[in-house]
Amino acid sequence: MLLKPKAKNARAKRFLVNRDPKIVENSKTALFVRGSTTSQVILDTLKDLYSLRKPDAINFTKKNEIHPFDDETSIEFFARKNDSSLFAVGMHSKKRPHNLILGRTFNYSILDMVELGVEHCTPMQQFKSQACAIGMKPLMIFNGEAFNQNEALVRLKSILLDLFRGEAADKVSLKGLEYVITVTAGPAGANGETGLVFFRTYTTALKKSGTRQPRVELEEMGPSLDLRVRRV
Template sequence: MLVKPKAKNARAKRFLVAREAKVVENPKTAIIVRGSSTSQVILDTLKDLYALHKPHAINFTKKNQIHPFDDETGIEFFSRKNDSSLFAIGMHSKKRPHNLILGRTFDYHLLDMIELGVEKCVPIKDVGNPTCAIGARPLMVFNGETFAQDERMILLKSLLLDFFRGEDSDRVSLKGLEHVITVTAGPAGPNGEPGLVFLRTYTIDLKKSGVRQPRVELTEMGPSLDLRIRRVRYPADDMWKQAIRMPKELKEPKVKNITRDGLGDKYGRVHLGKQDISKLQTRKVKALRKRLDSRPAKKQRTE
């Protein structure tokens, strides 16, 4: 367990307060860590991941003796020091060649991570096409049923969405959509294990189409990665409940008897008590008055 630092002066206190939990959190920062032994494939992969995540990314150029599956204290130290909640670690060994680890932390403690083998990498520099602007958020497309069925693929999808989501916004302009990342699940292995995962990145070109909606063309930008899932570490139940808990300020107040359908239309239900129609006040007109014939006849006086 890491000891929480204490403020020694007012400046340090303001610094620690800025790092505390907020109702609306800052964009997640990712640290790109280089292991003690790497290959050119891993170096190109880490460089491109850093380019896609800028400006909310920190690149470690020096070698680090770090193995999060064996000892998680190292990555937790880096997470607290750099105020980051995402990490990507690249390393290379004979047992696990071209190894890439993607993971998340919560409250500077390791939450979950997944180990991937990079079997093929075509970096951005080798493609040579125009790239997107720094800080642009991508469109994410996931192809394959396994992303909703297999637990390892579900975790990979969650990590990739968290890694490339960027800043939250209420509105998106068409001109701001500059690139798209497609993740396709390959055929499963003979024992049911997930197959290769193909990650491709394209730039979006909006062309004139003669109508209001533009014609969309995709141009390969890079990187192009062929990944294979290796080891997985799932989050603990208690930590996961804390990580996905929504603040009270962001919860919509529950309104009774109001529902929405699948199209987003709002419907309200009003409950009325039992009404007595005989006592209902109506307009007093001559046609609604009681006729004289309906009145009881008066008794005649007998002599």
């Protein structure tokens, strides 16, 4: 049994109280971590995913020697230090180019994760549409039966839902729905390997329709990512 640390001052006491279990849990904090070597594709991907996740996110701008699938120590240390339960790690190498790892921790130990190759990235800055406001909850749409049948995609879907879930809400306001994330499973390969996953984001605009229900128009805002599952 682990002993609960004692607070030495009021600030430390508030920090420890915030970590205690709650009837209604706070929104989860996500870490966005750069590996020791990265590519522009990975930097753009991490930057845009961080932008979508703010304000419940911490962005690591310095390089870190971190490889979660080979050694869990570093990411678990960061999770405990920052009281975080979600993470995204980006790195790049000849063997694993444009590599993105998304994962979750429980009690500061790795629960699960999925490794993705970013085969294409169009960052938000290349789209002309206005980005959504910080802290908005997206409507998430998953297209394809593979998200219910393929073990790797079932896990990816669960992690993405956790990553963009935000704070719990009892009601949904159409006016507060500023953007949509669609995740589409492409066809499987000839050997049954998992196909590409297409991650797209759109801003919404409510237009008059002549009825009580407004007409919804979508405009792509980015990032636009083509992802391939490498391992889970």
